[in-house]
Amino acid sequence: MKKIRALMKYTKNYRGRYLLGIFFLLIVDISNLVPPKLIGAITDGVSSGNATLDYVVKYIVLIVVLAILVAIGRFMWRIFIVGTSRHVEYDIRKIYFTHLQKLSINFYNKNKTGDLMALATNDLNAVRMALGQGVIMLTDAIVLSITTIIIMLTINVRLTLLSLIPLPLVAIVSLKFGTMMHRRFMKVQEVFSKLTDVVQENFSGIRIIKSFVQEEKEYEKFTKQNQHYLNANMNLIKIWGVFQPLIEFISALSFVLLIGIGGISVIRGEISLGEFITFNMYLGNLVWPMMAVGWVINIVQRGFASLERIEKILSEEPDIYDGNTLPINSLRGDIDINDLTFTYPGSNTPALNNINLHIKEGQTLGIIGRTGSGKSTLVNLLVRLYNVEENKIVLNGCDINKVPLEVLRENIGFAPQDAFLFSSNIAENINLAYTKLDMEKVYKSAQDADIYDNIMDFPDQFNTAVGERGVTLSGGQKQRVTIARALIKEPDVLIFDDCLSAVDANTETKILANLKKIMEDRTSIIISHRISAVKDADHIIVMEDGKITEEGTHNELINKQGLYDEIYKKQLLEQQLQKEDM
Numbered sequence: 331m332k333k334i335r336a337l338m339k340y341t342k343n344y345r346g347r348y349l350l351g352i353f354f355l356l357i358v359d360i361s362n363l364v365p366p367k368l369i370g371a372i373t374d375g376v377s378s379g380n381a382t383l384d385y386v387v388k389y390i391v392l393i394v395v396l397a398i399l400v401a402i403g404r405f406m407w408r409i410f411i412v413g414t415s416r417h418v419e420y421d422i423r424k425i426y427f428t429h430l431q432k433l434s435i436n437f438y439n440k441n442k443t444g445d446l447m448a449l450a451t452n453d454l455n456a457v458r459m460a461l462g463q464g465v466i467m468l469t470d471a472i473v474l475s476i477t478t479i480i481i482m483l484t485i486n487v488r489l490t491l492l493s494l495i496p497l498p499l500v501a502i503v504s505l506k507f508g509t510m511m512h513r514r515f516m517k518v519q520e521v522f523s524k525l526t527d528v529v530q531e532n533f534s535g536i537r538i539i540k541s542f543v544q545e546e547k548e549y550e551k552f553t554k555q556n557q558h559y560l561n562a563n564m565n566l567i568k569i570w571g572v573f574q575p576l577i578e579f580i581s582a583l584s585f586v587l588l589i590g591i592g593g594i595s596v597i598r599g600e601i602s603l604g605e606f607i608t609f610n611m612y613l614g615n616l617v618w619p620m621m622a623v624g625w626v627i628n629i630v631q632r633g634f635a636s637l638e639r640i641e642k643i644l645s646e647e648p649d650i651y652d653g654n655t656l657p658i659n660s661l662r663g664d665i666d667i668n669d670l671t672f673t674y675p676g677s678n679t680p681a682l683n684n685i686n687l688h689i690k691e692g693q694t695l696g697i698i699g700r701t702g703s704g705k706s707t708l709v710n711l712l713v714r715l716y717n718v719e720e721n722k723i724v725l726n727g728c729d730i731n732k733v734p735l736e737v738l739r740e741n742i743g744f745a746p747q748d749a750f751l752f753s754s755n756i757a758e759n760i761n762l763a764y765t766k767l768d769m770e771k772v773y774k775s776a777q778d779a780d781i782y783d784n785i786m787d788f789p790d791q792f793n794t795a796v797g798e799r800g801v802t803l804s805g806g807q808k809q810r811v812t813i814a815r816a817l818i819k820e821p822d823v824l825i826f827d828d829c830l831s832a833v834d835a836n837t838e839t840k841i842l843a844n845l846k847k848i849m850e851d852r853t854s855i856i857i858s859h860r861i862s863a864v865k866d867a868d869h870i871i872v873m874e875d876g877k878i879t880e881e882g883t884h885n886e887l888i889n890k891q892g893l894y895d896e897i898y899k900k901q902l903l904e905q906q907l908q909k910e911d912m
Contacts, residue, residue, distance in 0.1 A: 359469075435716065459629050514562070516635045649716070695853075700874065830860070831859060867884075
C-alpha cells in the first residue's frame with residue numbers, strides 16, 4: 331500500500347484526466363462485451379431457421395456501430411491515460427532535476443553521474459509505464475473479469491463455476507512471481523546504472539583514452555559490464571518466460587473444462603448452440619484479463635522498483651541550505667575568518683587548521699602554496715560549497731551561515747580551478763549569470779579577461795560553439811572565458827582560484843593589469859602558484875598543510891626568506907632560463 335501511495339502522489343494533479351480516460355476505457359470494455367451476445371443470438375436464429383435477412387443485417391449493423399464506438403473510445407483513453415502518464419513523467423523528471431540542483435557538492439562526491447543519468451532515463455520510463463499501461467491493464471483486468479463472470483453466470487451457473495476452477499491459481503502464481511520479478515528488476519536497474527557510468531566516463535575521457543592507447547582496455551571494461559547487464563536481464567527474462575506461459579496454461583485449462591462440459595450440455599440440450607458459442611467467447615474474453623494480470627504484475631513491479639530508486643535520491647537532504655538567514659542584499663566584502671578548522675566529510679585529516687584572517691573591504695588578498703595546501707578549500711568555504719561552524723567565517727559582521735545562499739553566490743564572482751564550460755556558444759558561457767543576453771557586457775568582460783581578440787579571430791566569433799566541456803578551446807582560452815564569466819556579474823567579491831595557470835606570462839600580465847582596475851573597489855582573492863600573480867596584492871598568505879605559515883606584503887615575505895622567497899627565487903630562475911633558450 332505504501333508503494334502505491336508513493337506512485338499515486340504524482341498523479342494528484344491529473345486525477346480528472348485519469349478518470350476521464352478510465353471512463354472511455356469502461357465504454358470500450360462494455361462495448362466489447364455485447365458482440366458475443368449478438369453472435370449467440372444470430373447463431374440460435376440461424377440454427378432454428380427463424381432468422382431473416384433483415385434480422386441478420388440488424389445485428390451486423392449493431393456490431394459495426396459497437397466497433398466504431400470501441401475505436402473512438404480507444405483513441406480517447408490513449409490520450410487521457412497514456413498521454414497523462416507522459417505529463418506525470420515530465421513532472422517527476424522536473425522534480426528530480428530540480429532536486430539534484432539543490433543537493434550539495436558532497437552528494438556528487440558520493441554518487442556517480444552514470445547512476446543519476448540512468449534514474450532520469452531508464453527508471454523514469456519504468457515509472458511512466460506503470461502509470462500508463464499499468465493503469466490500463468489493471469482496469470481491464472478488474473472490469474472485464476467481473477462483468478464477464480456476471481454475464482457467464484446468467485447463462486449457466488454450473489458451467490461458469492466449473493470453468494473458473496483454475497483461476498485462483500492465477501493469484502497464487504502472480505503473487506509468487508511478482509516478488510521475484512521486483513528483486514530481479516532492481517538488479518537490472520543497478521547494473522544498467524553502472525553500465526551508463528562506464529559509457530559516460532569513456533565519452534567524457536575519450537581524448538585521454540586515445541592519447542594513452544587504452545581503447546582495448548576500455549572495450550574490455552565495457553564488455554564486462556555489458557555482460558553483467560545482459561546476465562541480469564536474462565535472469566529477469568527467465569522468470570517472465572516461465573510466468574507468462576504458466577498464466578496462459580492456467581487459462582487453457584478453463585477452455586478444456588468448457589469444451590468438455592459445455593459440449594456435453596449442448597448434446598443433452600441443457601444449453602443452446604448459440605449460448606455455448608457466447609459462453610466460449612466470454613471465456614475467451616477472460617483470457618486477456620488473466621494474461622493482463624501477468625503484465626500488470628510485471629509493469630507495476632518494475633515501476634515500484636524504479637520509483638524506489640528515484641525516491642531514494644529525492645529523500646536526500648542538501649547539506650547546504652538557508653536556515654535562520656537575515657535580510658541581507660549585498661556583501662560589500664569585509665571578511666573575517668576566526669580559528670577556522672575544516673575536515674572534508676569522510677576524511678580524518680583536517681584540510682584547514684586554525685586559520686585566522688581579516689580581509690578588509692576593497693582589499694586584494696593573494697594566496698600561494700604548494701598543491702594540497704588548502705588554498706582551494708578556503709575559497710570553497712567562502713562560497714559555502716561546504717558547511718562551516720558558526721562565526722568561523724564572518725561577512726560584514728554577519729555569520730556566513732546567516733547570509734542567504736542566493737545573495738552570497740550572486741555577489742561573489744568565482745573563477746574556479748576547473749575551467750568548466752557548457753556545450754553552448756562563447757557568449758552564453760560568459761553570460762551564464764543572466765537570463766537575458768547583454769552583448770555589451772559580454773564584450774566588456776571578454777576584453778577585461780583578454781580573450782576578446784581571440785574570440786573575434788574565430789569564424790563565428792562570440793557564436794562559436796565551444797563543444798562539450800569547452801573542447802574546441804585551448805586551456806588558456808577556457809580559463810579566460812571563466813574569468814570573463816566571473817567579471818560580467820560585477821560582484822562585491824572576486825575570487826580567482828589559480829585560473830591563470832594555463833596562460834603565458836605576457837597574457838597573465840595583461841589580464842592582471844585589467845583586473846587591477848576592476849579590483850580597486852572590490853574585495854578580491856587571487857590564488858596562484860605563480861608569484862607574479864599575487865605580488866601586487868595588499869596582503870599575501872602562504873599556506874602549507876592547511877595552515878597559514880607566512881603572511882605579509884611581497885617585500886615583507888621576501889625578507890623573511892621562507893617558502894615564499896624559495897618559490898620566488900625558483901620562478902625567477904625558470905624565467906631566466908626560458909629567456910636564454912629563446
